[in-house]
Amino acid sequence: MRETVIDLDHVSASEGILEHVEEFSLTVRRGEAVALVGSNRSGKGLALKLCAGLWTPSSGSARVLDVDPAAASDEEVLHLRRRVGFVFAKPALISSLNVFNNVALPLRYHTTLPEAAIRDKVMACLAECGVELFHDHMPDGLTMGDGRLAALARALVMEPDILFVDEVLFGLDAEDLVCARGLLAKYRREKGLTIVVSINAPTALFALMDRLVLMRDGRLVAVRPPAEAARMDDPMVGDFFGNN
């Protein structure tokens, strides 16, 4: 059996009045692809941050790559961050750096690679994400879709063990979505990448997922493979998949 990379056990947390998660439990194994699914304010965004170790739970325990971020030392947390890639709902590219320098930033910060190697790696990653033409553009000159693909390149350039993508559909057009889906499938197949995403609408990306984690009002409703989830006898799930 593959090792557990994320283990949330009866976790509760709140992010101001915006989102809350109550008694949420989830286990993700290495190489799995899992989607946290629900409407806006269902708590999936906060659950994603808890999974990534970016938010400290008020109760329950959370372990990511065998590290409890709330109890770990600064060095352990730093090591964890290097092994985890996170793409926020907004592109969140550093506005004073161009796209190339944004993607190169984690490599320059965390590795001792020479500049030539960084250049090759960054350009290859940008090409995979389909945004290599914008390498010298500043973030404010990009569309939301291109910005998010550049943010995806920044998250993948460190070759993380787990990739988290918040609101994976946000700002992507059909072409961007095909590119993102192909890229995630390739990384999963070739590098065994574990993928956890949050989604607020039905999408072709479900075909890539092993399990859907259905959420409502901060609580876990069910965990099912996509085909089974679509057939669930639940009004919220029925609304979500357009069965009602």
Next chain:
Amino acid sequence: MIAWTGRKTVEGVAYAADILFLSYLTFKELFSPVRRGRHEALRGIARQILFTGVDALPIVGALALMLGLIVIIQAGLALPEVGADAVLANVIVVALVRELGPLLTAFIVVWRSGTAICTELGNMKVGQEVDALEAMGISVVRFLVMPRMIGVVVALICLTVYFDLVAVIGGFGVAKVKLTTPFLAYVTEIAKALSTSDVLITVIKSVLFGFAIALICCHHGLAVGGSTTEVPQQASRAMLNTVAACLVLDIIVSVSFYV
């Protein structure tokens, strides 16, 4: 009234503690032996020196020239009337070099760069850029605060020296139209009146003002939540608090060294 005073005192102490904690974290990063991100930090420092120092040269120069002219012409005309023309150089050193130079340069940096730092960091918070840095394991203090602090301190020291030179020399050059004192005699008197401690204290003030401007403005920028409307509010608070902090620091240094 008592409750209000108590509440404000507690808020003030908590605010000062936040600034001191940010200072501690910044100095910890500054003296950290870790080489991680040094290249990016140096780029940040160079960028900050360019924006705060080099770009401010015209406005600082113009203000120094006008202020120097006013002080020199007023002192140069009024002092001989009371038979005190021998102390002209001392008055200029006390007024321009010791006090007005460091303080007015600091105010210009607060208005130009302090608000810019606060607004930039505030917008970065709103755009989740700060969250992204944390998610990548990049220290926000090392990447954002420390380079700004070093950049502002270096730029402020240079700008203050530049302000003093333009005010004392340039101001006299313009005021010469009305004054009869020869230039060489004026410079000799100024050099005599200016002690090493004056220069040292001016530099100390610039360093302290630089720390205060950078840290307070970074603190307010990073205190922005998720809303764009908070950015101008925090920038306004940062400007007022930084000006107040510079005045308090100026009084403390002046009283400590001159009284």
